[in-house]
Amino acid sequence: MFKLPKIIVLVGPKNCGKSIAAFILRDRLQCRGADLDSIIEKRTGKSPRELYLEGPEVFRHEEAEKLHFVLKKELCTTKETSLVLATGGGIIDNQAAVDMLIQFEGAVIICLELNAETAWRRIEKSGDGLPPFLAEQEDPQAAHCALHTRRTAACKEIAHVTINVDDKQPNETADAVIEYLKTRN
Numbered sequence: 001m002f003k004l005p006k007i008i009v010l011v012g013p014k015n016c017g018k019s020i021a022a023f024i025l026r027d028r029l030q031c032r033g034a035d036l037d038s039i040i041e042k043r044t045g046k047s048p049r050e051l052y053l054e055g056p057e058v059f060r061h062e063e064a065e066k067l068h069f070v071l072k073k074e075l076c077t078t079k080e081t082s083l084v085l086a087t088g089g090g091i092i093d094n095q096a097a098v099d100m101l102i103q104f105e106g107a108v109i110i111c112l113e114l115n116a117e118t119a120w121r122r123i124e125k126s127g128d129g130l131p132p133f134l135a136e137q138e139d140p141q142a143a144h145c146a147l148h149t150r151r152t153a154a155c156k157e158i159a160h161v162t163i164n165v166d167d168k169q170p171n172e173t174a175d176a177v178i179e180y181l182k183t184r185n
Contacts, residue, residue, distance in 0.1 A: 002182050004029060004082040006106030007071070011155045013148045014089030014131070015122035016114040017170055022086035024174040031082040036091070040066045048088060052132055063088065064096040071104050092154040102158055108184070110177055111159035115166050116148040160184070
């Protein structure tokens with residue numbers, strides 16, 4: 001085996017497979033895995049969507065606060081175990097959270113890149129309906145494409161590596177992350 005970083009952070013646009021990849025990686029690397037949106041919901045009693053409907057600033061505050069908890073409290077109590085963390089698709093729009101990720105010593109940030117059309121199809125098939133920030137748009141698909149493109153580019157800027165997941169199943173995404181981690185040591 002190889003030495004794992006303190007935290008492996010998966011970033012990328014909505015529906016690129018960050019959460020499932022994080023839990024596959026958790027099992028394969030025998031470390032801890034977490035989903036930031038799930039942590040937000042568990043600790044606030046409200047889904048990210050519900051918090052966003054209260055106001056984008058309400059959600060962004062909770063997102064940054066829960067990320068701070070993970071980085072400063074959770075990781076400090078278990079120094080010997082690495083963590084794979086899946087972030088929400090919009091974390092790149094939360095400057096406080098982005099700054100924490102970039103400045104955290106021992107973090108490896110991996111961007112999962114997915115084309116906008118595939119992401120849109122996944123959103124439509126999810127059965128969850130459109131996120132509030134898209135539902136209010138005159139042309140939700142065009143708004144999604146623009147947002148997806150901007151967020152992907154921003155995620156790539158902060159990432160140590162970008163892995164294209166267009167044609168990958170979740171297991172293949174995990175394989176690609178592990179290969180990167182092996183080569184970076």
